Amino acid sequence: MYGYNLLVSFGWRKFYPARTEMRNILAKLGDKNPIIKGTIAQGIAGVNTILDPKQVIKDLYTMYNQEPTVFFHTLKWVPIDYWTSSDLESMARGVITLRDKIAKGEKWMMVVEKRRYTQYHKTEIIKHLAEYIDEKVDLRNPDKIVRIEIIGNNAGISVLKPYEVFSVSKAHHQQLFTSIWKD
Numbered sequence: 601m602y603g604y605n606l607l608v609s610f611g612w613r614k615f616y617p618a619r620t621e622m623r624n625i626l627a628k629l630g631d632k633n634p635i636i637k638g639t640i641a642q643g644i645a646g647v648n649t650i651l652d653p654k655q656v657i658k659d660l661y662t663m664y665n666q667e668p669t670v671f672f673h674t675l676k677w678v679p680i681d682y683w684t685s686s687d688l689e690s691m692a693r694g695v696i697t698l699r700d701k702i703a704k705g706e707k708w709m710m711v712v713e714k715r716r717y718t719q720y721h722k723t724e725i726i727k728h729l730a731e732y733i734d735e736k737v738d739l740r741n742p743d744k745i746v747r748i749e750i751i752g753n754n755a756g757i758s759v760l761k762p763y764e765v766f767s768v769s770k771a772h773h774q775q776l777f778t779s780i781w782k783d
Contacts, residue, residue: 606678607644609676617673621670625670654760677766683754688729698746709737710746743761745765
């Protein structure tokens with residue numbers, strides 16, 4: 601898992617067409633040779649691209665607005681800042697490493713996604729890791745989201761702005777909402 605700077609979800613049993621779609625999209629954005637591997641979690645691929653993953657997310661929204669049919673197999677693209685083991689102490693060290701990405705006075709929230717991991721409940725993980733961030737929590741309108749993506753023994757941790765995850769369904773709703781108000 602280590603080394604992937606994006607996690608991409610897709611429909612179950614659709615890895616090969618999703619991988620082709622990821623390659624085509626990343627090639628359009630400037631990476632002709634991304635590394636794309638399946639993970640132990642069905643429907644999740646790890647991607648290592650030479651591109652800035654947060655810029656990729658921004659470009660995906662632009663691409664979706666211009667050509668939504670490009671996204672047929674991939675569902676969600678998530679940047680990863682830091683990989684570690686999925687035990688609480690290792691994840692805590694990861695949060696400590698990244699917590700400076702939440703500026704003084706910024707509000708934040710934590711999202712935990714678990715796949716093939718039963719050691720702790722999401723609320724236990726959040727309660728333990730939240731202790732390491734001193735800024736104010738805001739579950740409705742955070743400035744930053746601490747995102748923990750657990751896949752088996754590995755955890756990818758990111759500190760993201762709310763729009764720095766690309767979701768086809770979210771992009772579709774935003775596009776639909778924007779077009780309603782243009783009429």
